[in-house]
Amino acid sequence: LPPQPLGGDRFVRFHKHDEGVGYRGTQGFRDGCLMFLGIPLGLRTTENIRAAVNTFGKFQHWVSDDPYLVLSIVFASFPEDI
Numbered sequence: 001l002p003p004q005p006l007g008g009d010r011f012v013r014f015h016k017h018d019e020g021v022g023y024r025g026t027q028g029f030r031d032g033c034l035m036f037l038g039i040p041l042g043l044r045t046t047e048n049i050r051a052a053v054n055t056f057g058k059f060q061h062w063v064s065d066d067p068y069l070v071l072s073i074v075f076a077s078f079p080e081d082i
Contacts, residue, residue: 029077031060036072049074 003011034053046062049072053059057078066072 028080030080031075031077034074034076036074037070039072041069044069044072 003013005011036049036052039049046064049062050059053074053076057076060075060077062075063073
């Protein structure tokens with residue numbers, strides 16, 4: 001995209017997030033958030049969630065301090081075709 005003038009000698013330039021200079025993505029994969037509902041409290045551990053996510057993608061981290069213990073938000077990378 002062309003630079004957008006802000007006035008004076010200042011401008012801003014927008015880049016697509018997956019085409020910038022520092023982009024290190026792997027072709028065919030994307031990052032995202034997954035929400036798991038109803039995980040039994042005895043199984044709601046990093047190791048168990050990692051094992052479940054790694055069956056179809058790559059576990060990165062999860063929000064383990066949810067005060068309601070109802071849902072688990074997991075950050076992972078997974079194939080684009082899922």
